[in-house]
Amino acid sequence: MTGLLPARVIGQPLERADGMAKVTGTATYAAEHPVPGLTHLHPVQATIARGRVSAVDTAQAEALDGVIAVLTPANAPRLASTEDPELAVLQSDEVAFRGQVIGAVVATTPEIARHAAGLVQVSYVEQPHDVALRPDRADLYAPDKVNPAFPTDTEQGDVPSALADAAVRLDQTYTTAWYHNNPMEPHATIASWDGGDLTLHDSTQGVTAVRDTVAPVLGVAPERVRVICPHVGGGFGSKGQPHVHLVLAALAAKAVGRPVRLVVTRQQMFALVGYRTPTIQRIRMGADRTGRLTAISVDVVEQTSRIKEFAEQTAVPARMMYAAPHRRTTHRLAALDVPVPSWMRAPGECPGMFGLETAVDEMAAACGLDPIEFRVRNEPERDPETGRPFSSRNLVACLREGARRFGWAHRDPTPRARREAGWLVGTGVAASTYPAGRIAGSSVTIRFGPDRRYQVETAAADLGTGTWTALRQIAADALGVDYAEVDLRIGDTALPPASVAGGSTGIASWGSAVLDAAEAFRDKFGANPSEGDEASGGMPDNPHTERYAMHAFGAQFAEVRVREDTGEIRVSRLLGVFAAGRIVNPRTARSQFIGGMTMGLSMALHEQSVLDQRFGHIVNHDLAEYHIAANADVAELEAHWIDEHDPYVNPLGTKGIGEIGIVGTAAAISNAAHHATGVRVRDLPITLDKFLS
Amino acid sequence: MDFLSPTSLAEALAAKARQPEAVPIAGGTDVMVELNFDQRRPSALLDLNRVAELSEWTVAGEHIRLGATVSYTRIIDELGTRLPGLAMAARTVGSPQIRNRGSVGGNLGAASPAGDTHPVLLATDAVVEAVSVRGTRMIPASEFYLGVKRNALAADELIAAVHLPITSAPQQFAKVGTRNAMVIAVCSVALALHPEQGRVGAALGSAAPTPRRALAAEAFLSAELGDTGQWSAPRPLPGSVVTRFGELVAQAAEPIDDVRGSAAYRRHALAVLARRTLDWAWQDYLRAGHGGE
Numbered sequence: 001m002t003g004l005l006p007a008r009v010i011g012q013p014l015e016r017a018d019g020m021a022k023v024t025g026t027a028t029y030a031a032e033h034p035v036p037g038l039t040h041l042h043p044v045q046a047t048i049a050r051g052r053v054s055a056v057d058t059a060q061a062e063a064l065d066g067v068i069a070v071l072t073p074a075n076a077p078r079l080a081s082t083e084d085p086e087l088a089v090l091q092s093d094e095v096a097f098r099g100q101v102i103g104a105v106v107a108t109t110p111e112i113a114r115h116a117a118g119l120v121q122v123s124y125v126e127q128p129h130d131v132a133l134r135p136d137r138a139d140l141y142a143p144d145k146v147n148p149a150f151p152t153d154t155e156q157g158d159v160p161s162a163l164a165d166a167a168v169r170l171d172q173t174y175t176t177a178w179y180h181n182n183p184m185e186p187h188a189t190i191a192s193w194d195g196g197d198l199t200l201h202d203s204t205q206g207v208t209a210v211r212d213t214v215a216p217v218l219g220v221a222p223e224r225v226r227v228i229c230p231h232v233g234g235g236f237g238s239k240g241q242p243h244v245h246l247v248l249a250a251l252a253a254k255a256v257g258r259p260v261r262l263v264v265t266r267q268q269m270f271a272l273v274g275y276r277t278p279t280i281q282r283i284r285m286g287a288d289r290t291g292r293l294t295a296i297s298v299d300v301v302e303q304t305s306r307i308k309e310f311a312e313q314t315a316v317p318a319r320m321m322y323a324a325p326h327r328r329t330t331h332r333l334a335a336l337d338v339p340v341p342s343w344m345r346a347p348g349e350c351p352g353m354f355g356l357e358t359a360v361d362e363m364a365a366a367c368g369l370d371p372i373e374f375r376v377r378n379e380p381e382r383d384p385e386t387g388r389p390f391s392s393r394n395l396v397a398c399l400r401e402g403a404r405r406f407g408w409a410h411r412d413p414t415p416r417a418r419r420e421a422g423w424l425v426g427t428g429v430a431a432s433t434y435p436a437g438r439i440a441g442s443s444v445t446i447r448f449g450p451d452r453r454y455q456v457e458t459a460a461a462d463l464g465t466g467t468w469t470a471l472r473q474i475a476a477d478a479l480g481v482d483y484a485e486v487d488l489r490i491g492d493t494a495l496p497p498a499s500v501a502g503g504s505t506g507i508a509s510w511g512s513a514v515l516d517a518a519e520a521f522r523d524k525f526g527a528n529p530s531e532g533d534e535a536s537g538g539m540p541d542n543p544h545t546e547r548y549a550m551h552a553f554g555a556q557f558a559e560v561r562v563r564e565d566t567g568e569i570r571v572s573r574l575l576g577v578f579a580a581g582r583i584v585n586p587r588t589a590r591s592q593f594i595g596g597m598t599m600g601l602s603m604a605l606h607e608q609s610v611l612d613q614r615f616g617h618i619v620n621h622d623l624a625e626y627h628i629a630a631n632a633d634v635a636e637l638e639a640h641w642i643d644e645h646d647p648y649v650n651p652l653g654t655k656g657i658g659e660i661g662i663v664g665t666a667a668a669i670s671n672a673a674h675h676a677t678g679v680r681v682r683d684l685p686i687t688l689d690k691f692l693s
Numbered sequence: 694m695d696f697l698s699p700t701s702l703a704e705a706l707a708a709k710a711r712q713p714e715a716v717p718i719a720g721g722t723d724v725m726v727e728l729n730f731d732q733r734r735p736s737a738l739l740d741l742n743r744v745a746e747l748s749e750w751t752v753a754g755e756h757i758r759l760g761a762t763v764s765y766t767r768i769i770d771e772l773g774t775r776l777p778g779l780a781m782a783a784r785t786v787g788s789p790q791i792r793n794r795g796s797v798g799g800n801l802g803a804a805s806p807a808g809d810t811h812p813v814l815l816a817t818d819a820v821v822e823a824v825s826v827r828g829t830r831m832i833p834a835s836e837f838y839l840g841v842k843r844n845a846l847a848a849d850e851l852i853a854a855v856h857l858p859i860t861s862a863p864q865q866f867a868k869v870g871t872r873n874a875m876v877i878a879v880c881s882v883a884l885a886l887h888p889e890q891g892r893v894g895a896a897l898g899s900a901a902p903t904p905r906r907a908l909a910a911e912a913f914l915s916a917e918l919g920d921t922g923q924w925s926a927p928r929p930l931p932g933s934v935v936t937r938f939g940e941l942v943a944q945a946a947e948p949i950d951d952v953r954g955s956a957a958y959r960r961h962a963l964a965v966l967a968r969r970t971l972d973w974a975w976q977d978y979l980r981a982g983h984g985g986e
Binding site for chain 1: 871872874875952957969
């Protein structure tokens, strides 16, 4: 175990430190913080998709008992910066998408605020809107980069010639739907001003990022903004960056001179807190007679909003998954009159690996190879894009271990060959991957407290992932003490800053800083510190980052049943095997993996935000019609991992596990559905009618 | 908004007569959703949860009189053998929480084309007992559904109960959904054998502006079974009869394309469900050895 922190508490399946508080209802979420003199805000949203607000009649709303203020662009306080158009709320009368915030009511109760918001009369000058994403649009453009900072296009070798010369060729288009994050806890903010100091109770994946983003928008020094968020009821990326409600609450609190609470409704979430763009992926592949890929080409078309660009990095996984001398990837965007897209669990990898892994399944069949064997045959020795060695790459081990556990060995590859009581049964596999990264900027302070416990402090987040537990386990090992001797404090900008819980980087980033602080503490105070002794540390640079390609890998297996006469589809088994470095807490890790896989199942079969092009809004904007996989949709679900020792990723050897579980699941299910029925569904979601048309 | 909370049926009827615009609310599984989504803003709600008479079921001769607010859970637990078709449909409603709150009276009041119990009520010749201060009307289910979310109730009437024949004859219900539970039907079919009348009841849901009977399918199958003496001496049905029955059920539909499925898919699936329910029901009938001895 060279170089890595020895594991003693790390690796134990400890129960969640915050579990009892959560299940007994004493854990305080953003909207629940008691704040004296609280008022309540309800937004007024645009009912057109493009144009201008020409007049707002607030008289009826203002006349209602309990209404404190009705804010419009005409009377709202000015923001210091309108550089981010998503956050520049009530600063102009332009409407850029249906559902955009164009006003707000502050009242003494949420009910009065909501009632009054409905009484605000808005007149518009409407312009024709354009919300249609099509691959043949003339105005598609290449962004400067794709999320977060990858090149938009890449090209290696000579793809056209390689495709022309290939013995086996594929040219297919795969599409993924428009998806909305629906964490159980909706977005919520309480904003209170005390003179020039602002306190925000916000449901967020990063209090530091919220502070640093919002302070300049409001024209306040960051040190005068405090953001508090001990618990998050799920985020999946939608709480990774501040959205408009946060600025609106702060602005309104300033305007009325009282604390303001804003709880975004489930329906409002479909316009205001980001979503995953639909993607259209044209994939071309060429292979020689032995099933070795010679060319991979992925051309992605997706959308962004007209006011703010977000470019999902959908083709990025095709740059590193498989060996091929000739390769090209492109991203093109349509800027539409739609809400602003943003992060959703595994942006890029999640939709991109649906297309790639379905195409690989098709190529394997075309080459007459088992899909696992095909992947093994195309395993690269080095990262195809950079030429760097992988810090560790155990995709093949995951495929082999998964095949053993799943019972893949005697699979008959013939489609539509197994029937059980009217159901067609099939199995499928897909690979999974996610980058193993870190984000700089975290600090940790460790203090020896009066109770002779170590207080470990950093502004990290726990969005249900297990940070409260896992980071404490790391601190215990870093300090060489028992878990019970560590007291962790997170989720508050009064603590040392921490990077956002995003990109599966949390534990690797904060954990590295914990380790650094613990080393500083022991260097300074030795093994027997005195009360009040304190040391800090940060995340050290990793010299290996420039020398190695760092990714986690996995293999997803699915068994699917499709009713032959009606096309009803059920996933009877899902099994994932992952290689994601060291696992800090097997109990919470398993939850991460199976949660991701369930979300992948949901993407495969259920989730789809349906756009009404006439009006520019999502029609199924509630959980009755936007289906998310629930208990009855999940039968057997297993997640396993292999012991992986990676001395290069960081001193803890962890790779991050928050997102990899969703990657590849939908492809495994679509591949299994093809094996069951002989029908290849290339457009998600896989609904019953697609097997019969 | 007024919130009226009568404690007896007489009080409830008086209130409804005084304020005919008051929207009755029982389990709230439909009404509360509509209020939350601002799809309606009634001036008054008429809470029926304290009206004990509505939450009872009794045996009245050959019928069950099922109070309007008896929950789906109780129908499943207490009436599964006597009202088999209704219990089957009740099992497919929503989630356990919804089944604890929702009721057939609520399903009828909402009159959604996708309501799960409607096809069963149509296929089993159920009769709706509508009451007002003016008296009682017995409305056959087949005359109850007038349009999308419109029913035959007068403004001052409430649903007191539904009368369903007690039967030991086979009944079936089948529904296609996009997932296993908590799902609105893409389409559904109910089938009831009425051997004593020499007749078959068949109805479909979620595939027309209202739930509706498949009259041509009923007539075809009733005639086939009657002409060939099947009621007294049942034999396995010819495949051609089952197929034709399925076609006629599908033809009774007037489906639309929507988020849950295409019109073409619904027609296809209705035929499948019709064949499936007929197969199951006839198997039951054969097994029970009806008529023969």
